[in-house]
Amino acid sequence: MGAVLYVVATAIGNLADISSRARQVLAAVDLIACEDTRDSGRLLGALGIKSELIAYHDHNEQVRVERLLAALQAGRSIALISDAGTPLINDPGYVLVRAARAAAIPVVPIPGPCALIAALSAAGLPSDRFLFVGFPPRGHSERRAWLTGLASEPGTLICYESARRAAATLADVAAVLGPRPAVLARELTKRFETFLSDEAGALAARIAADPEQQLGEVVLLIGGDRRSAGARAAAEEDRILALLAAELPLKQAVALTARITGGNRNRLYQTALAARTPTVND
Numbered sequence: 001m002g003a004v005l006y007v008v009a010t011a012i013g014n015l016a017d018i019s020s021r022a023r024q025v026l027a028a029v030d031l032i033a034c035e036d037t038r039d040s041g042r043l044l045g046a047l048g049i050k051s052e053l054i055a056y057h058d059h060n061e062q063v064r065v066e067r068l069l070a071a072l073q074a075g076r077s078i079a080l081i082s083d084a085g086t087p088l089i090n091d092p093g094y095v096l097v098r099a100a101r102a103a104a105i106p107v108v109p110i111p112g113p114c115a116l117i118a119a120l121s122a123a124g125l126p127s128d129r130f131l132f133v134g135f136p137p138r139g140h141s142e143r144r145a146w147l148t149g150l151a152s153e154p155g156t157l158i159c160y161e162s163a164r165r166a167a168a169t170l171a172d173v174a175a176v177l178g179p180r181p182a183v184l185a186r187e188l189t190k191r192f193e194t195f196l197s198d199e200a201g202a203l204a205a206r207i208a209a210d211p212e213q214q215l216g217e218v219v220l221l222i223g224g225d226r227r228s229a230g231a232r233a234a235a236e237e238d239r240i241l242a243l244l245a246a247e248l249p250l251k252q253a254v255a256l257t258a259r260i261t262g263g264n265r266n267r268l269y270q271t272a273l274a275a276r277t278p279t280v281n282d
């Protein structure tokens with residue numbers, strides 16, 4: 001096969017999802033780089049594939065890249081796989097792919113299952129635009145700050161999450177982003193595959209009340225900010241104005257907000273006046 005790095009998607013639970021092209025490539029390459037040689041050994045055993053395995057994971061990525069690159073440069077073919085789904089999607093591989101490309105070694109994707117795409121394809125939320133945001137921070141306050149940074153994203157938000165933390169994360173979604181449609185996609189392609197849809201806060205309560213929904217592997221999807229660009233910009237102007245007006249005289253707060261946001265001074269002034277608590281001098 002020559003010096004080629006294949007990036008091969010396998011399965012996210014159901015082995016029947018592995019494509020015939022993926023099988024052919026895995027059977028033909030000189031070396032398979034995987035996260036866990038025991039896990040992947042079982043997978044390849046089930047497929048009747050005996051190619052040599054080498055561990056490639058977050059902890060040895062830098063060191064292993066040199067060895068894998070040397071093998072590629074010596075003319076060997078390598079398939080990169082991960083424990084589940086598509087390599088590099090919240091999995092190691094980026095460093096190797098970048099190094100192979102920098103060394104002018106062909107990198108060929110063998111596409112297939114990916115949990116976020118499977119979840120989005122069946123969740124019933126807008127799919128024209130979406131943002132994959134990895135795993136949310138585990139700590140409550142870090143997670144709320146992280147969500148604040150995503151508040152004005154218009155696309156559907158997609159994250160991976162531990163089933164145990166899904167209810168807490170959705171409760172934070174409702175608290176920080178307000179009422180948003182949300183979907184829990186659990187155990188995709190497996191026996192207990194489940195989709196639950198509801199408003200984020202209501203969905204959090206349903207999951208918290210049902211221990212079964214707190215098991216397995218989970219993708220969370222949250223409806224994006226569907227306001228128009230103009231409405232989003234006005235809301236951001238108002239937020240900055242309110243912060244400045246709490247500290248500065250009205251005129252100065254309006255002038256500064258207009259300079260920061262490029263917003264219309266008149267509109268800002270009217271907004272500030274309407275929001276101001278009347279004083280005895282009014």
Ligand code: SAM
Pocket residue numbers: 012013082084085086087088089090091113114115116159160161162185186187188189190217218219
């Ligand atoms: N590379 C993988 C992919 O292509 O989707 C993702 C790897 S990431 C380290 C593992 C996370 O993906 C899990 O914690 C879970 O959030 C999600 N995941 C993987 N398989 C899943 C499945 N069958 N059902 C739901 N979520 C899954």
